[in-house]
Amino acid sequence: MFAKERQEDIVRQVNLSGHVKVKELSLKYQVTEDCIRKDLSLLEKKGLLKKTYGGAMSLRKNPHLYSSIQRKDMNDKQRQEIAKKVISLLENQDTIYLDISRTNVEVAHLLNASSLSLIVITNMIEILDVLKDNQNISVVFIGGELNKERDGFWGGLSLQMIQQFKIDKAFLGVVGVQFNNGDVSTYYIEDGLMKQRVMKQSQRNYLLCETRKLSEDGQFIYGNLKDVDGLILSDVLNQDYQEYMKIYDIEML
Known part of the structure; x- marks a missing residue:
């Protein structure tokens, strides 16, 4: 799986469940936890989620x-x-x-x-x-x-x-x-x-x-x-x- 596909999938999971954990994502995608943290940092900069201790949570918009x-x-x-x-x-x-x-x-x-x-x-x-x-x-x-x-x-x-x-x-x-x-x-x-x-x-x-x-x-x-x-x-x-x-x-x- 390419990095972009992984990141899009992470966003879907966050919006679906409300939160994700670095350790679980690392195991799912078979990449290092550091790699997942970088993904989450990038997605946070794009305004797609909010990083938390050990993971991330959904960033839902106010219409x-x-x-x-x-x-x-x-x-x-x-x-x-x-x-x-x-x-x-x-x-x-x-x-x-x-x-x-x-x-x-x-x-x-x-x-x-x-x-x-x-x-x-x-x-x-x-x-x-x-x-x-x-x-x-x-x-x-x-x-x-x-x-x-x-x-x-x-x-x-x-x-x-x-x-x-x-x-x-x-x-x-x-x-x-x-x-x-x-x-x-x-x-x-x-x-x-x-x-x-x-x-x-x-x-x-x-x-x-x-x-x-x-x-x-x-x-x-x-x-x-x-x-x-x-x-x-x-x-x-x-x-x-x-x-x-x-x-x-x-x-x-």
């Missing part, structure tokens, strides 16, 4: 570093791939929930171009705007406290409204997914509380996950991978991630 405008324009292709997979899961007469998520906006556009007959429940204004004139789709809008940056509603009134509905399939945005403990997180407490309530009301829950979210974290943990039925991904996970995912017994799409 608040991105402005709302930047988030809107990021990863359109990945969102579109996820949206196509969402459409493949839908059946006529489903009642679905699309929460505040740029990927769910892509889902709404595909729904608008389809012949599916559905009930769509949402708390995001842009999704309502996309679907409002569609004759095959009944839209139920969840009101409450407006968050202008997120273009949607949440809060106490929203929670009261959503618990009146039974949902077949919910498609939820996520800011960060952490494989070593299964935590899934979002930016805001109110958004997280809304997601928690939706998950209780829905028969099946799916997380919409762009690749970058495997190395990012939000401020509020709203659930665990064990709480969901499927993880809808923009790319195929490598073998290490796939093995780890068996712990959670969920569908990967």
Whole structure:
């Protein structure tokens, strides 16, 4: 294995398990511990991990570093791939929930171009705007406290409204997914509380996950991978991630 391949593999392991140890890496790659320390120093300089005594830990990003405008324009292709997979899961007469998520906006556009007959429940204004004139789709809008940056509603009134509905399939945005403990997180407490309530009301829950979210974290943990039925991904996970995912017994799409 070349040094670059070894270093890329080390980064994958760190992001997967949260930490690695020099001694274990030395045995795995059959190189000296000094060689591994040099790898970790190089990767730390690149901002890919943080060195610790005897090893390294993951350096997960805070998505608040991105402005709302930047988030809107990021990863359109990945969102579109996820949206196509969402459409493949839908059946006529489903009642679905699309929460505040740029990927769910892509889902709404595909729904608008389809012949599916559905009930769509949402708390995001842009999704309502996309679907409002569609004759095959009944839209139920969840009101409450407006968050202008997120273009949607949440809060106490929203929670009261959503618990009146039974949902077949919910498609939820996520800011960060952490494989070593299964935590899934979002930016805001109110958004997280809304997601928690939706998950209780829905028969099946799916997380919409762009690749970058495997190395990012939000401020509020709203659930665990064990709480969901499927993880809808923009790319195929490598073998290490796939093995780890068996712990959670969920569908990967």
